[in-house]
Amino acid sequence: MAGPDTDWDKWWPAPAKLNLFLHITGQRADGYHLLQTAFQFIDVCDELSFAQRDDHKITRSEGLAGLPEDQDLVVKAALLLRAAAGVAHGVDIKVRKQIPAGGGLGGGSSDAATTLLVLNHLWRLGLSSASLQSLGLQLGADVPVFVGGRSAWAEGIGERLMPMDFPERYYVVLDPGCPVSTREVFRDRQLTRNSQPVTIPGFLSAGGGNDCEAVVRRSRPEVARALDWLSNFGEARLTGTGGCMFLACESEHAAEEICTQVPDPWTAITAQGLNRSPLARLIGQPH
Numbered sequence: 148m149a150g151p152d153t154d155w156d157k158w159w160p161a162p163a164k165l166n167l168f169l170h171i172t173g174q175r176a177d178g179y180h181l182l183q184t185a186f187q188f189i190d191v192c193d194e195l196s197f198a199q200r201d202d203h204k205i206t207r208s209e210g211l212a213g214l215p216e217d218q219d220l221v222v223k224a225a226l227l228l229r230a231a232a233g234v235a236h237g238v239d240i241k242v243r244k245q246i247p248a249g250g251g252l253g254g255g256s257s258d259a260a261t262t263l264l265v266l267n268h269l270w271r272l273g274l275s276s277a278s279l280q281s282l283g284l285q286l287g288a289d290v291p292v293f294v295g296g297r298s299a300w301a302e303g304i305g306e307r308l309m310p311m312d313f314p315e316r317y318y319v320v321l322d323p324g325c326p327v328s329t330r331e332v333f334r335d336r337q338l339t340r341n342s343q344p345v346t347i348p349g350f351l352s353a354g355g356g357n358d359c360e361a362v363v364r365r366s367r368p369e370v371a372r373a374l375d376w377l378s379n380f381g382e383a384r385l386t387g388t389g390g391c392m393f394l395a396c397e398s399e400h401a402a403e404e405i406c407t408q409v410p411d412p413w414t415a416i417t418a419q420g421l422n423r424s425p426l427a428r429l430i431g432q433p434h
Contacts, residue, residue: 160192161261163252168355170342187298189418200237209241220259249326251389260293296427317402321415323373325390332388
């Protein structure tokens with residue numbers, strides 16, 4: 148692998164994820180929801196680049212349209228990392244978005260994790276994976292799994308991770324174009340918050356659902372229509388708290404065939420499940 152001095156010119160991947168299931172098992176006194184889920188990466192990625200600045204500022208010159216720079220998780224991640232490491236480095240970040248915002252695919256969290264990992268590498272900070280995951284949790288419950296770089300079983304608020312390998316299947320990932328706010332879903336009074344915990348063997352043998360689906364169906368009729376349409380081909384699932392959904396297929400060809408039939412204006416892609424983040428392969432993971 149090239150050294151940090153030459154790595155400034157690279158574009159770094161930030162992969163999307165699927166929640167293979169999502170159960171809400173309770174709620175803490177501070178309002179955070181307790182959950183069980185299985186995270187698996189897919190080969191759909193945002194791309195980030197990092198350029199050194201001499202004025203010690205942290206800026207984002209390219210990113211999601213309509214998202215103010217100071218609200219972008221990549222800027223917040225860089226500021227958090229710099230403060231934790233006690234350095235005064237400056238950086239300009241560019242983000243090329245491929246992952247739909249509000250789709251439940253983890254794009255913002257993944258971008259933040261890539262920022263933590265890559266700047267830890269480029270700034271030669273030497274922080275451990277555990278330290279970076281702890282920082283990431285301050286930015287969002289999904290960030291630690293992206294920092295860890297492994298598909299995982301998750302509990303707690305999403306921070307208790309057990310790395311796991313799931314079948315690296317091909318999926319249809321359908322976006323009906325209806326972004327959904329995580330905060331909106333978790334504030335809904337009709338959200339199921341008392342699902343019985345499941346065991347890993349139980350999930351592997353029988354699968355699981357998504358407790359957020361009923362809320363999203365009610366608030367986003369277009370998502371409900373898309374889920375019903377995709378369910379004609381098999382067991383379609385909502386991913387996370389967003390508006391995107393997925394269907395596991397027997398082959399890449401089968402997934403591509405379904406994608407060709409998706410009605411306008413919805414969009415769909417074929418994606419492969421990954422148990423290791425493509426960023427981990429490029430950068431290596433701190434221990």
